[in-house]
Amino acid sequence: MYKAPLKDLRFVMHNLLGDDQLAGLPGLEEYSPDFTDSVLEEAGKFAEEVLQPINRVGDTRGAKWTAEGVVMPPEFKDAYAQFAAGGWAQLRASPEHGGQGAPTMLGTAVEELWASANLAFKLCPMLSQSAVEAIERCGTPQQKETYLPKMISGEWTGTMVLTEPQAGSDLAAIRTRAVREGDHYRLHGSKIFITYGDHDLTSNTIHLVLGRVEGAPAGVKGISLFIVPKVLVKADGSLGERNDVRCVSIEHKLGIHGSPTCVLSFGDKQGAVAYLVGEENRGLEYMFIMMNAARLSVGLEGYALAERSYQHALAYARTRVQGRPGGKSGPAEGKPLPIAYHQDIKRMLLTMKGYADAARAIALYAALQLDLGRRHTDESMRAAAQSRGDLLIPIVKGWSTEMGLLATSLGVQIHGGMGFIEETGAAQYYRDVRITTIYEGTTGIQAGDLIGRKVGRDAGAAMNALIADMLSDLDSLKGTPIGAAAIDAVRKLREATQDLLDAHRRGPEQPQAVAVPYLLLCGFAIGGWLMAKSDDLTRKNVTNDAEFNRSKQQIARAYVEHILPQAQAYAAVVKSGSTSIVDADPALF
Amino acid sequence: MYKAPLKDLRFVMHNLLGDDQLAGLPGLEEYSPDFTDSVLEEAGKFAEEVLQPINRVGDTRGAKWTAEGVVMPPEFKDAYAQFAAGGWAQLRASPEHGGQGAPTMLGTAVEELWASANLAFKLCPMLSQSAVEAIERCGTPQQKETYLPKMISGEWTGTMVLTEPQAGSDLAAIRTRAVREGDHYRLHGSKIFITYGDHDLTSNTIHLVLGRVEGAPAGVKGISLFIVPKVLVKADGSLGERNDVRCVSIEHKLGIHGSPTCVLSFGDKQGAVAYLVGEENRGLEYMFIMMNAARLSVGLEGYALAERSYQHALAYARTRVQGRPGGKSGPAEGKPLPIAYHQDIKRMLLTMKGYADAARAIALYAALQLDLGRRHTDESMRAAAQSRGDLLIPIVKGWSTEMGLLATSLGVQIHGGMGFIEETGAAQYYRDVRITTIYEGTTGIQAGDLIGRKVGRDAGAAMNALIADMLSDLDSLKGTPIGAAAIDAVRKLREATQDLLDAHRRGPEQPQAVAVPYLLLCGFAIGGWLMAKSDDLTRKNVTNDAEFNRSKQQIARAYVEHILPQAQAYAAVVKSGSTSIVDADPALF
Known part of the structure; x- marks a missing residue:
């Protein structure tokens, strides 16, 4: 439960x-x-x-x-x-x-x-x-x-209608056609992978659709954004006729079966009535305004499923009695024990919770930056917070969902053979989470955004500002094992950022080849900072809850000893991993 | 295809x-x-x-x-x-x-x-x-x-019938009861997770069942092995009556849906006729004789699915045209390209193939040791080979299947949104492979076997002999980047082995807490040795196939730059990761 x-x-x-x-x-x-x-x-x-x-x-x-x-x-x-x-x-x-x-x-x-x-x-x-x-x-x-x-x-729902068969990560390839007709447009085209593109939860659904006005420039600069209601809305606000859009089929997917993933056909008859949002040809720009929020929201799905999977595995581990771990730990000397007392199960549980806690902390920190970036009364503070939020979004989306894959897999593993049985429920998280590293931009797309728009474009200014803040924050903890490990990881991130910027000067390919490893390094290191900080706060008993403090301290320690060493590995990959990829000839694969 | x-x-x-x-x-x-x-x-x-x-x-x-x-x-x-x-x-x-x-x-x-x-x-x-x-x-x-x-x-099939609801990893808890009756026994009990425990492919199935003769000692020393044919065999070899065993249900599983996983009920009526194998109470010992072969066979499933998933993803990456990677690589300047030319897709493909190639090499090396251990004409060579084969089995089973999880996940990722659609096929490998780290002993069980029976019991003799052979083998390659990286990883394994043996002396808990990280380190390092060796052989053109040589060299390099750095991370975990686990109190999870 x-x-x-x-x-x-x-x-x-x-x-x-x-x-x-x-x-x-x-x-x-x-x-x-x-x-x-x-x-x-x-x-x-x-x-x-x-x-x-x-x-x-x-x-x-x-x-x-x-x-x-x-x-x-x-x-x-x-x-x-x-x-x-x-x-x-x-x-x-x-x-x-x-x-x-x-x-x-x-x-x-x-x-x-x-x-x-x-x-x-x-x-x-x-x-x-x-x-x-x-x-x-x-x-x-x-x-x-x-x-x-x-x-x-909530009387009506809304959708985001972007993807076409030939236009997935590459929205420049969008073909959906819009023809002007008085104060509106007629839309024709086929869209795929539309989440909740059709359903009967509400009386209407408002589609926000990317398309191309006839005569618009090629590529991303000719894409416009349209409102296409499933049911047309009359002047008095009541529902009128069905618009010319229909759900042709839904996908048979690995997971999230409760969420209909629709193929939508616009304009099979006279063309779907569509209302332009903003100006023509600026659709992608508008879409990107919302992208941060959507990517943050998918990022949180990674740790949400890590947390759920952890709770499920923990409940099983506490009740499944099987064998006896060696050594002295646990009650009832000599008797079989719940597997939660086995060292390897403890290792897996703490690792799962470590992923969830670190990813949650990073995501909420990123969200706070977006709020400050929008609301802070000081303009320079707003700008700094916004650029930090923007920097963090691809890390939250990419790292948190990748850790979600690892955590839910451990959740299955802890259940042993029962984990493979669908009725147990552990497998559903493993299936459901698998989409999170893909939709709203794959991990590769996030990493490209991170090294290009977020780190490359400002020559590392926002990243180095974050690194400086983390190091100054951690300075008082340098005498503790957790603080020292976190500092070491952040320093590795600093070096890797420099390596990446150097590689940028040699052209775009080398950084692209290590973009995902760099993104993962960011997640591990920033997670290390927040876990060390959280450990320190519980030692200062800011919560006034001794049991909670000890629980968090266990997790912070496990994070540092079992998860954070990944920062070393990915720093090494960023340092020397690009040429093996760039030089490889796909014809020889 | x-x-x-x-x-x-x-x-x-x-x-x-x-x-x-x-x-x-x-x-x-x-x-x-x-x-x-x-x-x-x-x-x-x-x-x-x-x-x-x-x-x-x-x-x-x-x-x-x-x-x-x-x-x-x-x-x-x-x-x-x-x-x-x-x-x-x-x-x-x-x-x-x-x-x-x-x-x-x-x-x-x-x-x-x-x-x-x-x-x-x-x-x-x-x-x-x-x-x-x-x-x-x-x-x-x-x-x-x-x-x-x-x-x-192949006229009949056979099964291995071990698990009971309360006896999964812990076979000591087996309860299936055998009652002597003349030259045979009557068996009563319920077994779960029986692969191909019932089917209509053949006219008979011969079950090999673990049970407990009435009055036998408690625990593993009271377990016997029985032959229980589904259909009794008459003296002339023809089929007689159905035995008292039936399939009560089959599991609804995450994957391998074509393989029936059965709940078998023995002895609902008069008791299933069962024939003792060998002597009473030595069943577990007999079972362990076969365990090596079965674990090797499950181990190969890990890289078999990595290979299959790689081929599937490669075919997609070569035909899916989407966007244009930055930089100069690839033909047709300026036009969209197949995603196989994108650096991040190349990184994922090479990583998948690196897992498959390294795991295959380790498994076949282990199999060769088992053959030499059985067949070599020199007794001391036989003993050495057998102990090396025994040492490698848990590594093959554990590492190769864990890498199989990672590889098939990358296979889904390369397909983007299409990977999540079941018809694409990539998701099936991801689901099917998920059982391989569980059945025939979980990765945790393999790691326990490795650090206990295989490394602890002989005080690291077999492992250190392997390490010495690897280092001497790699000595001539120390001047190459690949050789140097492989040597470094094997040395880390040598240190970690020493750390582990030291921890053993402080009791069983500390090594148990880092047993899986140690097993993974073994896989990465041994894989590094064989990939470096393979790279060297292709440079000496032993294959007389220039294209194959270059292909293998690309993969070896990617292995060293993108996969082998994991050896550093896991060596660090083995060195300092046990106390955070051992000290953690499951009540505070």
Whole structure:
């Protein structure tokens, strides 16, 4: 049974990162850590009581395609209705249109709970939130008035419609055609991999679609963003005719079976009615505005499933009695013991939790930077926080999801043979998490963004500023084993950053060949910093909870001894790993 | 389309490891590298043409339980009939009862092809082979005569029946009861996780079952091994009545759906007729005799799926055109290119193949040691080879399957969104391979065997002998980057071995806490040795195939730059990673 890790979240937000600095900022006048606590408590209940129990229903029964549209399991319809009624769709949306305007940091904390409890469900509000953000930031006043209130209340959902068969990571290849027709456009094209592209949870779905206006320039500079409602909205706000868009099929996937992944066909008949968002040919730019939020939200899925998988494995390890570990540890000398007392099981459990805790801390730190970047009263502070947030996003997305793969695999392993049996449930996390390193930009795409736009473009300024802050923060801990190990890892990151910048000067190929290893190194090292800091805080008893402190200290130590050595390995790869890749001839593979 | 990697196998067996040293040994008088080549060629055809095409059938339709027994897909029945008719079930069995007596090394090479083409199918002959070996080594002449000819011809299959709900890794907890009744016993008990425990591929299945004779001592010293035929065999060899054993259900699993994993109930009525193998209470000992072969065979599954997944991803990467990698590499300046030209895709492909090649080399080297240990004419050579083979088995089983997890995950990743779609096929390898680190003893069990029975018991003698041989072998390569890196990794293994032995003296817990990291270090370092050696041989052009040489050199370099740095990380974990685990209190998890 999943329990929302509220203590962990409170510790990270209040003690480790200090969310009180958000209180009173413009737009966050009402914010307080106490408010966060009450929201988290309610969200935790909803996750545990409503979303968790139907996670396996989503997996086993899943979404079903019919000629009339995608049919969701009734349990999902019911849960969605409760979700909307509870106001959860509003949390992060702007108050102008009925949202609660919660900071990104709190939104991130809450979304972890949805993702842990039921990843397939979580994707629906996540995509809606992205669509809301697109309209909030780039829509006309009339578009905002028409769509936002019902999307923010949860009465309607939204989607992001980007991918085409020939245009996956490379959006320049998009072909969907838009033809001007008075105040709107007619859209024709086929889109794939559209999450919640069709469903029966709500009466309408607002698609945000990338397409190309006839006569637009080739490549990314000719892409526009359109609003395409599934059902057209009349002037009085009521629903009119069905638009010319339909779900042709849904994918049969490795995981997240409860989330329909749709092939959408636009304009089979007269063309789908589409409304331009912002200006023509600036669609990709608008899309990138939302990308940070979406990538952060997928990043958290990595540790959300690590946490869920950890809790599942721990519960099993505490009850499965099997053999006796050597040595003296544990009660009842000589008798078989729960496997939680076996050293190798302890190693796996601590490693899983180490991944989850470090990734959560990094993600919430990144979210805090985005909030400060948007809200801080000081312009230079805003700029610094925004650039740090931007720097961290690909690391959160890439590292956290890659660690999610490792953690959920350990979760299966701890169950032994039972882990391979679907009814046990451990395998579902292993399957579900597998998409997280792929959608919203693969780990390779994140790493390219990191070394190009985030580290290369400013010649390492934002990264070196972060490194300097981490080292100064860790200076007082240099006498402790954990502090020393964290400092060592951050220094390796500093050297690797220099290596990478040097390689940049020799052209783009060499850094590309070690971009993912560099991204992973970033995650391990930044995680080391935050785990060392968290260890230090528990030693100073900031929580006033001795048991929690000791628990966190165990995990920090395991992180440093069992996970952080990976920083060495990846630093070595960054240092000398590019030529073996660049020189390799694909014809000889 | 899977292509059997015959060039790779020939290179490893003939050039890298020198299988000609087997020729002429007692029992291998007929053996020659040419014989191996012709067997591999035929096996490759069978794997490609018969087993590969039904791999997805096994996955999607799978085995079905009915009250009358498990029904296999008709395609599997047909393939099995061809398998038996082709004499493949005989390959490794002893000639006395119709086998071909092929060396373990050749058997290992051939089984890789079965596993790559169709893992679910491969498990059936693998389990039969284990059962044959048990009867060959421990059965009475009459048992041999009754069962072996038909099992070796493939007319009947065999199983290994060990696990019970409360007795997984801990076989001491076995409860299945055997009651003496004249010249046989009556067996009562429930067994789980029995691979091919029931099926309709053949007219009979011979179960080898662990049970406890009434009044036997508690624990592992009271376990006996029994032959329990599904259908009783009359004195004239014809089939008689059904025995009192039935398949109660089959598991719904993450992968290998074509392989029925059965719950077997023995003795619901009058008790299943069971024949003792060897002496009472020595069952576990007999089981361990076969364990090496079975663990080697599961180990090869790790790289078999890495290889298959690599081939699948490579084919996709060569045809999927998407974006343009930066820099100058590749043809057709300025145009989109197949993703095989993107540096990060090249990195993933080379990493996958590096895992497969290194693991294959280690496994075949281990198999060669087992052959020499059994056949060498010099007794001290036999003893040395046997102890080296014994040492390597847990490393092959543990490391190769763990690398299989990583490789198949990269295989999904290279496909991007398509990797998550089941029809693509990449996800099946990712699911299928997940059992390999679990069955026939988890990675943790292998690591415990390695540090206990294999390294601890002889105070590191066998391991240090291997290390000395590797270092002396690599000495001539110390001037090359690859040689130097391999030497460095082997030295780290030498230090870690010493660290481990020191920790042993402080009790069993500390080494247990770093047993898996130590096992992984062994794999990376031994792999480094064999990849460096292989690189050197291709530079000396032993193959007379310039393209093959360059291909292997690319992979060796990528292994050293991208995979071998893991040896550093795990050496650091072994050095300082035990206390964080041992000291951790499971109550605080």
